[in-house]
Every structure is written in structure tokens, then in C-alpha cells.
Amino acid sequence: MTTNGASLPGWGDAALVHCRVCDWSFLQPRDLQVTACPHCYSDGLRPLAVDHDLLPYVRPAEAYLPFALSEDQVRAAVRAFARGIPLAPIDLQPQRLSQRLQAVFLPRWLVDAEVAATWQAETGFNYDIVSHEERYDQNRGGWRTQQITETKVRWEPQVGRLKRQYHNVAAAALDEKPHVRRQLGAFQTAAAQPFRPETAAHALVRLPNRSPQDAWPEVEVELRKTAAGECRQAARADHLREFRWSPEFADRHWTLLLLPMYSTFYLDDEGRPRPVLIHGQSGRVSGLRRASMRRARRLASILAVIAAILLLASVLAVAIGSWLGEAQVQALGTAGVLVGLLVAASALAPLGVVWLFNLSQRRHMQVFL
Amino acid sequence: MPVCFPPPGYVRTESAVEGIELYRQAPELLAHRRIETFDCPQCAGQRAYSVADGGLSCVNCGYYEPPSRPMVGKGAESFEFTVETMTRVARGWGHARKDLHCQYCGAHTTLPPTLLSYSCPFCGSNKVIQRDAPQDALRPRFLAPFALTEGQCQETITAWLRGHWLAPAALKRVAHGARLAAIYLPFWTIDATAHANWRAEVRRVRRIGGKTRVVWRWESGKVTQVFDDWLVPGATHVNPRLLEVVQPWDLAALVPYEAAYLAGIQAQAYEVTLDAAWESARRAMREQVRQRCRGQASSRRMRNFSMEMQYRDENWRYILLPLYLASYEHNRRIYQVAVNGQSGKIGGQRPADWRKVLGLTLAWLLPSLLAALIPAYFLPPSDLALTVSVLGALLFVAGLAFTVYMVTTALRMEGKGR
Numbered sequence: 001m002t003t004n005g006a007s008l009p010g011w012g013d014a015a016l017v018h019c020r021v022c023d024w025s026f027l028q029p030r031d032l033q034v035t036a037c038p039h040c041y042s043d044g045l046r047p048l049a050v051d052h053d054l055l056p057y058v059r060p061a062e063a064y065l066p067f068a069l070s071e072d073q074v075r076a077a078v079r080a081f082a083r084g085i086p087l088a089p090i091d092l093q094p095q096r097l098s099q100r101l102q103a104v105f106l107p108r109w110l111v112d113a114e115v116a117a118t119w120q121a122e123t124g125f126n127y128d129i130v131s132h133e134e135r136y137d138q139n140r141g142g143w144r145t146q147q148i149t150e151t152k153v154r155w156e157p158q159v160g161r162l163k164r165q166y167h168n169v170a171a172a173a174l175d176e177k178p179h180v181r182r183q184l185g186a187f188q189t190a191a192a193q194p195f196r197p198e199t200a201a202h203a204l205v206r207l208p209n210r211s212p213q214d215a216w217p218e219v220e221v222e223l224r225k226t227a228a229g230e231c232r233q234a235a236r237a238d239h240l241r242e243f244r245w246s247p248e249f250a251d252r253h254w255t256l257l258l259l260p261m262y263s264t265f266y267l268d269d270e271g272r273p274r275p276v277l278i279h280g281q282s283g284r285v286s287g288l289r290r291a292s293m294r295r296a297r298r299l300a301s302i303l304a305v306i307a308a309i310l311l312l313a314s315v316l317a318v319a320i321g322s323w324l325g326e327a328q329v330q331a332l333g334t335a336g337v338l339v340g341l342l343v344a345a346s347a348l349a350p351l352g353v354v355w356l357f358n359l360s361q362r363r364h365m366q367v368f369l
Numbered sequence: 370m371p372v373c374f375p376p377p378g379y380v381r382t383e384s385a386v387e388g389i390e391l392y393r394q395a396p397e398l399l400a401h402r403r404i405e406t407f408d409c410p411q412c413a414g415q416r417a418y419s420v421a422d423g424g425l426s427c428v429n430c431g432y433y434e435p436p437s438r439p440m441v442g443k444g445a446e447s448f449e450f451t452v453e454t455m456t457r458v459a460r461g462w463g464h465a466r467k468d469l470h471c472q473y474c475g476a477h478t479t480l481p482p483t484l485l486s487y488s489c490p491f492c493g494s495n496k497v498i499q500r501d502a503p504q505d506a507l508r509p510r511f512l513a514p515f516a517l518t519e520g521q522c523q524e525t526i527t528a529w530l531r532g533h534w535l536a537p538a539a540l541k542r543v544a545h546g547a548r549l550a551a552i553y554l555p556f557w558t559i560d561a562t563a564h565a566n567w568r569a570e571v572r573r574v575r576r577i578g579g580k581t582r583v584v585w586r587w588e589s590g591k592v593t594q595v596f597d598d599w600l601v602p603g604a605t606h607v608n609p610r611l612l613e614v615v616q617p618w619d620l621a622a623l624v625p626y627e628a629a630y631l632a633g634i635q636a637q638a639y640e641v642t643l644d645a646a647w648e649s650a651r652r653a654m655r656e657q658v659r660q661r662c663r664g665q666a667s668s669r670r671m672r673n674f675s676m677e678m679q680y681r682d683e684n685w686r687y688i689l690l691p692l693y694l695a696s697y698e699h700n701r702r703i704y705q706v707a708v709n710g711q712s713g714k715i716g717g718q719r720p721a722d723w724r725k726v727l728g729l730t731l732a733w734l735l736p737s738l739l740a741a742l743i744p745a746y747f748l749p750p751s752d753l754a755l756t757v758s759v760l761g762a763l764l765f766v767a768g769l770a771f772t773v774y775m776v777t778t779a780l781r782m783e784g785k786g787r
Contacts, residue, residue: 118374130450134655134678138569143655152449159375161390234386235393 010060012197014205020044026104027205038102038204038263041273057208061195062110062168062255065187067103067203067262067280074101074262077278081285086353087299089292091267097276100265103203105258106180107173109212111219112255117162117247119231124153124239158235162227162245169222171215173208173256180261183286184279187259191281195258205258212254223247269294289361296354303347311340418514418632425629434629446510447560447684450647511623512553512689514630515710522693522708523549529706529715535779537722540699551710553636553689554612555603557646558620560684563654565592567662567676585672590665594658601646603639603687607694608705614716615709618690622711626689636689643685651680704783721779730772737764 008016014027019037021044028034028045037045069077078101079094133146170189174180193199224245232240260280265273269292276287314336321329375381379392414429425434517525526549530540568589575582598620602612624630641649655678662676663669691710696703699720706717740761744754 127451129683131683132651132680134651134680136655136659136674136676136678138672138674145651156393159379159392160384161374162388164388230386231389231391234384234389234391235382236385 008058016048017045018048020046025207027207029201034204038104041265057211059254059256061258063192064195064199064258065191065260065281066193067260069283073283074278077283077285081276085289085291086357087291087295087350089266089268097264097266102263104261104263105200105203105205106261107206107208108257108259109171109173109215110168110255110257111171112167112253114165114250115223115247117245119162119245120159121231121243122155122241123158123235123237124155126151126238127154153239160231166223166226169219171218173210175210183277185282185284188281192257291354291357293354296350299350300347303343307340307344307347310336310343314340418630418634425632447686450683509626509687509689511686512626512630513618513622513691513711514624515551515691517710517713519549519551525708525713525715526695526706530719533719535721535725535782536719549693549695551634552692552694553634554692555637555639556688556690557601557603557643558598558686558688559601559647559650560598561596562681563594563658563678565658565662565676565678569666569671569674571666571668572670573668588666592658592661594661596654599650601650603641604637605640611707611716615707615714619711623688719782721782726775726779733768733771734765737761737768741765
């Protein structure tokens with residue numbers, strides 16, 4: 001789909017698109033063909049023609065993490081995901097998953113702020129004490145002493161003033177960030193590079209749905225943590241506890257960091273799209289691997305029919321054999337009954353295997369978005 | 370957060386991070402404290418610690434200044450056995466003192482600079498070399514002030530010297546002339562908690578089928594013992610037995626070290642290092658714990674006894690305890706007397722009058738011997754002669770026993786016997 005939605009300054013030739021189904025908004029490069037929403041996998045993506053002033057959460061991107069996986073690595077990850085599923089859904093095939101792969105950048109807030117604060121804490125300094133262990137053995141000549149060293153912590157109260165500029169403190173720009181982190185794992189932000197519009201030419205950019213106001217408490221926690229660490233360093237201490245501060249923040253500046261991810265999906269038995277997400281740096285794949293109960297039922301039905309036919313024929317053979325007095329026919333019929341029962345029992349196996357597999361996968365299931 | 374910044378008692382300290390100011394509690398300025406003088410503010414005379422009043426008194430005009438620091442007793446701060454603590458411990462005596470080295474017995478003593486005449490309190494020798502007291506020695510943090518005045522001590526010593534019938538009569542004159550020195554002796558107090566696990570084969574006797582059989586059975590147990598303020602003398606020039614005799618010390622009377630307490634009083638720096646003191650204390654502690662472990666067993670007869678023991682919460686203090694030392698010369702021998710500066714308990718060596726011992730021995734043994742022999746050899750046999758002989762023999766044996774008692778008593782007086 002080529003969009004003609006509104007564009008945003010600082011983002012190059014990309015337009016705003018909005019999914020009518022899941023209410024998610026993206027920036028879509030104008031040359032990028034997108035067939036389905038990378039969130040709900042519907043075809044509900046539509047251009048959004050609004051003034052960017054009406055998008056209070058959107059800030060220019062400052063940096064991005066490049067996609068670090070080659071095409072082969074991504075395909076290999078997809079193949080590994082699809083491998084080993086007993087009676088997989090028809091749609092769960094590596095080729096289809098690869099065809100539907102969509103590169104997406106997820107946003108994260110980066111905040112710069114100047115902090116002035118007074119603080120107090122207890123700083124802990126490691127020190128070694130010398131102690132002793134004594135052993136007495138009547139048969140080995142009496143006492144033996146061993147000197148041991150034990151590390152302890154000495155705590156000292158300290159107070160101080162802090163005036164520091166902090167850069168690129170990260171905070172979630174999506175309400176779903178905990179799910180993303182749980183599913184995909186952490187991103188190596190050390191690989192961040194300055195953002196240029198052309199770097200996002202092949203990927204959709206998810207727009208933040210968490211306002212800076214909502215994200216600020218998280219930033220404050222992070223700033224506090226960073227400041228506490230720096231105060232510990234300033235005191236050349238090994239530990240710090242009971243850190244309290246009275247901060248004043250100034251010059252807050254919000255930008256975005258873009259995190260790489262691939263999104264694809266497969267349709268389950270009911271035709272519902274099941275998301276499969278791939279970490280753009282590590283290649284970690286996350287998604288629910290489901291076996292097809294429909295295929296299992298079909299296989300079980302076939303086996304049941306075969307068993308029924310076999311049992312019927314065998315019972316007839318036994319009856320005829322006893323009527324004619326042919327022991328061999330009777331024996332053949334009896335064997336047929338046994339085989340038929342065996343086949344009937346095995347008809348339950350596909351259902352059981354699929355049920356157990358889906359049950360085991362459900363334990364790992366993490367609902368994304 | 371503190372309303373005023375920085376809070377009182379905090380001083381700025383170096384920060385390793387730009388943009389962060391750091392304030393810490395001002396350390397107690399103990400290292401190389403300023404040199405204090407004890408000039409009287411009224412008459413410019415010299416003040417000295419007054420045992421009777423517990424403060425500084427001017428010897429000229431009687432100006433009195435009470436001590437400024439409260440008693441801390443057994444709650445006095447103790448230190449862990451760390452190298453860092455050792456270096457952090459305050460150093461020096463805090464006031465100018467002279468260090469004297471006795472060429473006769475090797476003892477080191479420090480004393481105020483105003484003290485002009487000096488003889489070694491340990492041996493009475495006046496062969497001493499004077500030098501400045503080192504400021505880099507560990508400084509005691511607590512001391513127990515003298516509770517006994519010099520006069521009271523002198524009376525105690527005089528009574529003690531005169532108080533023994535075997536003491537020579539000349540000692541009564543010496544008692545007045547005994548050189549008395551009030552001195553603070555160094556001690557280490559050591560706290561520790563010992564946890565021990567033991568096992569041993571214990572002998573049990575059982576009667577099986579009318580026969581007695583010895584059975585060795587394994588037993589084990591645990592012992593936890595807390596050692597509080599284990600005292601180890603820091604001085605080597607005082608007879609350890611003397612220090613044992615004058616114990617105990619009342620550590621509840623400990624006060625924070627203040628130079629004023631040493632004004633006009635001698636003090637000795639430690640000669641036994643902390644390491645050595647701790648080792649000595651450990652040896653004694655572990656033996657106590659071992660005895661307790663053995664006591665837990667169901668029988669005293671055991672074999673293959675073994676135990677493991679760990680020390681926890683090991684702490685130490687370096688303190689000064691008050692002692693009056695007197696040394697006097699008798700028959701060209703130096704005798705030492707010590708008096709506990711708190712309780713007045715006395716211990717020491719007294720010369721025995723060996724002529725008195727000999728005289729009494731002869732006075733008893735000779736007549737009894739003669740009484741035993743003369744009737745036997747020179748008198749015709751009779752009941753009376755036999756009775757006198759037997760009585761003489763009995764008296765002779767009693768005389769021998771008395772002689773042994775006198776000799777051991779005399780040796781004990783001189784510090785030679787047990």
C-alpha cells in the first residue's frame with residue numbers, strides 16, 4: 001500500500017498511517033509496500049491526514065539501532081521457529097512467514113535533563129578483617145591455627161550537592177514495553193547510531209503511545225539510579241544505600257531511539273493471525289508455536305474409519321470361520337480384531353500429541369501487544 | 370533532607386566525580402593531636418592530675434579543673450582486627466612527653482616533661498636515656514583513672530612490708546623510703562565469640578551378661594563461648610604474676626583517653642604488639658573452650674578428641690590501667706611491689722630475713738635434737754629418759770616441718786617459690 005498521509009518534519013519522505021482495526025499508528029516510507037498491519041495483521045492500515053501538531057507524543061528520532069541480521073539469518077530464524085511442530089497449521093510454513101516479514105522500528109524515549117539536587121546516603125566501604133579458625137586433633141599434635149580474611153562493609157553517612165547534565169536516559173515510549181522486553185529481550189543500545197531519515201526507508205516506524213508526562217516518572221527513577229551510582233563513585237565507595245535526594249530538573253529534552261524488530265504471522269486453525277516477532281539485533285524469535293488440532297482431528301478420523309472397517313471385517317471373518325468350522329479363518333479374524341483395536345487406539349494419538357504440544361507451548365506464550 | 374546544608378559536623382571531602390560535592394562527618398581529630406600543656410591559668414604553675422578530685426589541680430595555687438569527658442565504662446568503643454583500623458587508630462600521646470629507656474631492665478616509660486628526677490619504676494635504676502616519645506605509636510583510647518591516692522598507697526605498702534614476721538627488721542625503715550611511682554600500664558582488651566564443634570570417642574562401661582565391657586562410643590557437641598574484655602598486659606617489664614595478683618580491674622570505670630589524666634603521671638607504651646596480644650589471648654581462650662567441650666562429654670575418659678573452632682566478632686581496645694609500682698633495694702637486690710590503682714590490692718616481692726629463718730631453725734631443731742639424743746646415750750634407761758627422747762624426736766620432726774614451711778614462705782616472699 002502506498003500512502004499519501006501527512007508527513008512529519010525530521011522523518012524524511014514518510015507518511016502517517018493508522019490501523020483502523022488495532023488503532024496503532026506508524027510512519028510508513030512512501031516507497032514501502034505494506035500489505036498488513038504489523039500489529040494485528042489486518043489490512044486496516046489507512047493514511048492519516050492530520051497536522052503533526054495534533055500528535056503531541058511524536059518527537060524526532062535522535063538515534064536508531066540498525067538491523068544487524070542478514071536476510072539469511074532472518075530466514076534461518078524463521079525456519080527454526082517453524083521446525084519441530086507436530087501437525088503444524090497449513091499456514092505455518094517458513095516460506096509464508098518469510099514472505100510476510102515486515103521490518104518495524106519500535107520507539108523508546110531518550111531524555112536529556114539537567115539535575116540540581118542535594119542528596120544524602122550511606123556509603124559503604126569494603127574492608128578486610130583478619131580472623132582465625134582453630135583445629136584441635138588429639139592424634140595430630142594439638143592445635144593448628146588458620147588465619148582467614150573476611151570482607152565486611154563499613155557504612156558512613158554522607159551528604160552532598162549534585163549538578164549534572166544527563167543525556168539519553170531511556171524510558172518506554174510504548175505502553176506495551178514490558179511485553180516487548182519480555183518477548184524479545186534487551187537491545188544493545190551501545191550500537192546506536194545517529195538517525196537519518198533514509199535509515200528507516202525500509203521499515204515502518206511505530207509511533208509512541210506513551211506521553212512524556214507518563215514516561216517521566218520512569219525517567220526520574222532512572223536518573224535517581226544513575227545519580228546514586230555517580231554519588232557512590234564520587235565517594236569512591238563500594239556500596240551505597242538509603243539514597244535520598246531533592247532534585248530539581250531543568251532543560252528536559254525528549255527524543256526517540258528506534259529499536260529494530262521484524263514482524264510476521266501465520267494463520268491458525270481458526271484463521272486468526274498469530275504474531276511472530278524477531279529481535280532485529282539478536283535474532284531471537286518470539287511467538288506462539290501452535291500445532292493444528294484440525295489436522296489432528298482429520299488424521300484421527302481417518303485412523304478411526306480404518307479401525308472400524310478392520311474391526312467389522314475381522315468380526316465377520318470370525319463369524320464365518322466359526323460357522324464353517326475353519327480354524328484358520330477364525331484365527332485370522334481374531335488377529336484382525338486385535339489390529340483393529342490397535343489402530344483405533346492409535347487414532348487418539350494425534351489428538352493427544354497436538355493437545356500436549358499446544359499445552360506446553362501455552363506455558364511459554366506471551367501475548368504481544 | 371537536612372534543612373541547613375551542609376549539616377553541622379560535616380566537612381567537605383574530595384569528590385571523584387565532577388559536579389558532585391561531597392560532605393562527610395568530620396573525623397575526630399585524634400591523629401597527631403596538638404600538644405597540650407598543663408600550665409595553671411591562675412599562677413602559670415604546673416597542674417597535675419589529682420587522684421582525690423579526679424581533675425587537674427595546680428600544685429602551687431590549688432586551682433582545680435574537673436575532667437571534661439564522661440565515664441564510658443565497658444561500653445567503650447572497640448575496634449576490629451583490620452589493617453585499615455590499625456592505621457586509622459589515633460596516634461601519639463596527644464601531649465609532649467619524654468620517652469625514657471632504662472638501660473638496666475630495658476623498659477620504656479613516658480613521663481611529663483616537667484618531671485626532672487626519674488628512676489625506672491620497674492627496677493629502680495636511674496640509668497635511663499631520655500628521648501621524645503614517638504607520636505606514631507598507637508595511642509590508647511581509654512583509661513581507668515587512679516582511684517587511690519599516693520598517700521593511701523604508701524600506707525598500704527608500708528603495712529604490707531611490715532606485715533610479715535619473716536620480713537627483716539630493716540625493711541621497716543625501707544618501707545618509708547620506697548620509691549613509689551604512679552604509672553599507667555598498657556593493656557589490650559579483647560572480645561571474641563568462639564564457636565566450636567567437637568567429637569570424640571567416649572569410654573562407656575556396660576555390663577553384658579554379668580560381665581563388664583568397655584565400649585567406645587562417638588559423641589559430638591557444640592560450644593559457644595563469649596569472651597568479654599579479655600585482658601592481655603601490654604607491658605613485658607612487670608612480672609606477670611604481680612599483675613595477676615593485683616587483679617581484677619574495674620573496666621566499668623573506663624573513661625575516654627584525655628591527656629589531662631596523664632598530667633604528672635608516668636605511663637608506659639605497649640611493648641606487646643596487638644598481634645602478639647591477640648595470639649596470647651587466643652591460646653588461652655581456645656584452651657577454655659576445649660575444656661568446656663571435653664566437659665560436655667558423658668565421660669571424662671575419651672580418645673580421638675578433635676574440635677574445630679571459629680572466632681567471630683573479634684574486637685580489641687588499647688587501654689591504660691592504673692598501677693602504683695614501688696621498687697626498693699635491700700641487700701643490693703631490687704624488689705618490686707605493685708598496687709592496683711583502683712582497688713588497692715597489693716602484690717609483690719618482700720625480702721625474707723634468712724638469718725631469722727636460720728636462727729629459728731637452729732633454736733627449734735638443736736634443743737629438740739639434744740632432747741632426743743642425750744637421754745638415749747647419756748642417761749640410764751628409764752621411763753623418763755624414753756619419754757624425753759620421744760618428745761625430743763617428735764619436736765625435731767615438727768621443727769623440720771616448720772623449717773620447710775619457713776623456707777617456702779621465705780622463697781614465696783622473694784618471688785621465687787610458687
